[in-house]
Amino acid sequence: MSIADKSTAKPRKLGLKERYAHLTRGLGWETTYQPMSKVFPFTDYEGIKIHDWDKWQDPFRLTMDSYWKFQAEKERKLYAVIDSFAQNNGHLNITDARYVNAIKLFLTGVSPLEYSAHRGYAHVGRHFVGAGPRIACQMQAIDELRHAQTQIHTISHYNKFFDGLHDARHMHDHVWYLSVPKSFFEDACSAGPFEFLTAISFSFEYVLTSLLFVPFMSGAAYNGDMATVTFGFSAQSDEARHMTLGLEIIKFMLEQDEGNVPIVQRWIDKWFWRGYRLLTIVAMMMDYMLPKRVMSWAEAWEIYFEQGGGALFEDLSRYGIRMPKYHEVASKEKGRLSHEVWATFYNYTQATAFHTWIPEKDELDWLSAKYPETFDQLYRPRFEYWKEQSDQGKRFYNNVLPQLCVTCQIPMIFTEPDDPKTICFRSTLYKGERYHFCSDGCKDIFLYEPEKYIQSWLPVHQIYQGNCGGATVPEVLNWYHMSLGNDNMDYQGSPDETLWNEWTADRHKSAI
Amino acid sequence: MAEPPAEQPGVPDINKRWVRVTGTHGDFVLFDFTIGDPDLTVELILPFPAFLEFCATNHAPATVEPAAQAAYERLHRRSWTIPLPQRRPGGASDRLL
């Protein structure tokens, strides 16, 4: 990040260091009319002890005025590029219309999280006692709002041509599979400020986000979606700052008091597992939704978590922090995750705002090659059977709603860590009522704070309670704001496919 | 090899694109991709054959960071044994490669 300040040439202006001091630390003070504990009521109750807020290191030394200037200039270029792509019909350069389904999932599942992150950082940016972390959080709050805006702006172009993109905000708050990302962020935002930063800044941004952004942006670029690559421009340079905030807050807590270590470790365990479960949709995007593949989910997990994350936790071990609990389960699942999830959405595409399909033969071959130990043994026969049935006009749909995990809210589709043929069932009794989980990781999270998760708004149960517009598929889809027969069902025979084939035929004609 | 231009006013030209290899990882190339303006840069990763295809498709000249040079050349040599990606019939990618 270039914030080099040339103002030293003008002696009447403040030096960089002084200006930084005034615009950050200078904005905080010891209150006198009211006790500090009343002005900052959320800093103590999580049990984190901070003895000296001035020990907070801000590696970027960015002040709000330079942030504003720098981002405004970047944004100006960014929007110019976004408009150029729209004017040049950028949507025609993508590899295949099936690709747009990844964008649909991104806009409904991920972009609203940027907005939630904005709210979360604005909140904690008010509640830290130290001015250093407060300013860092406020800047990130603006970053996240900008990300949400650029993503919506970029994707609005696709909304002119493709189905399923017309009401992302409403869908995020209502649709069954979107309760997974929604509840993830609400869990974080309803925690205290220190847990929020551990959850989002550290576990998500620092440990897991490269799994989302680098392979996803690479997939977009390789599949000709330069419009989406533009929001990568916006996000990635901010991301470096966000990741640094994530690491700083962890080190700050760990250095301030030894008693903080077990609390932080528990949060890391919880938020690693929650983040990992959230990334199942990324696994599916990478292995199934990109017409031209970048890397398999298993490869991404190895590069970005097993190697990258392994080094990070080795570094943190000097504070007494170990690898997140159940990381080895995530590694055992890496050969199955994307297949189990794609099959799930194939089961229930009658209720999704994007299409699914059976991969074509060369794509199945790619999966067989990337997953030599699992794909032919477990999943390929399933997809081939479905294909055979579909070719005979008997496309499979699962007509009964699935059991959901109370914690991550994903259908209970995951298999036993050591037995990929058997669904993993975990449960517990709390105050006389049964609760079900997809994994030991999700069960542990519940057991630590059951009062939080007994409030889970589980979409399947909400439908059965009569809270989702009715008891039939058309009624529920109407309540989701999905257009039956357009947004949902198989890609084959969809309006998206018809339109894309027309465009392709036109282009071949005009090429001749 | 062309370098990204220095700061320029006005609208970035989306047809001007550059690639800068920053490292490798197994068969993958790590690189920065720029459209029109150095501020508009994103970090990407692609398998080596896909990387070559990507540069060609985007008419993006590539430079290699000195620290990545040796590893990149190793990948380049090894790539004789890597088959080129399958083309999809009828897809837009056909005419691009």
Added chain:
Amino acid sequence: MPVASIGPYQFESRDKVSNFHGNQLTYLHWEEHNMYCAALAYPLPPTMPFRAIVENLLPEAYGYHPEWAKVKWDQVTWMLDGRPFIPNLDASLAENGLGHKSVVRFWTPGLHGIGGTAT
């Protein structure tokens, strides 16, 4: 552990049985047939005979599967909430010990999914 909070923090279950209009939730799962990606969730009256599960619900849900017609019902083994279980078809769900959010898993010997892949 209680939730770390700034005030009293106690809530009712959002899925308590009284929210289901006289029904209770039941989850059914045919083991080794993961083409159906997860156990199936049903709101069912506790007075319903277990036979209705076997004769109505399961065939409707799983009838599409090529192995469904081959199920030998006298050989099926059952599990209720993690314990071996022999259902009494003519008794009600409640009399069979099914409560709110009970899980019923069943195995069909000799049938291991398409190509033996638990599909």
